[in-house]
Amino acid sequence: VQLVESGGGSVQPGGSLRLSCAGSGFTFSRYAMNWYRQGPGKERELVAGINSAGNSRNYADSVKGRFTISRDNAKNTVYLQMSSLKPEDTAVYYCNARRGSLAAWGQGTQVTVSS
Secondary structure, eight states: OEEEEEOOEEEOTTOOEEEEEEEESSOGGGSEEEEEEEOTTSOOEEEEEEOTTSOOEEEOTTTTTTEEEEEETTTTEEEEEEOSOOGGGOEEEEEEEEETTEEEEOOOEEEEEOO
16 A cells, blocks of 8 residues: 655745545555644644545534645546645645555655745
């Protein structure tokens, strides 16, 4: 099982980024997919999740209305579109695949929001 994130980088407050996470080595379409983040000195937190079919999503209150999670099962990829970014969104963002007790993590991608 492998999850590879991409799309992180540095952006000014108010800017946008789109993260991607490509999965391989498992049946992607059967797994719920999540994005977590861990900011400096903070615990890892759930940012957004999407079910296997892509028709149910959930978001942390702190990102509702600004972030959108989506997936393309044909491409084995999950996305996180982030808009109106704030300095407090600065973190390492991790992709997570989950099915029952099974879970896998990507290596993370850094997002830095700073002027």
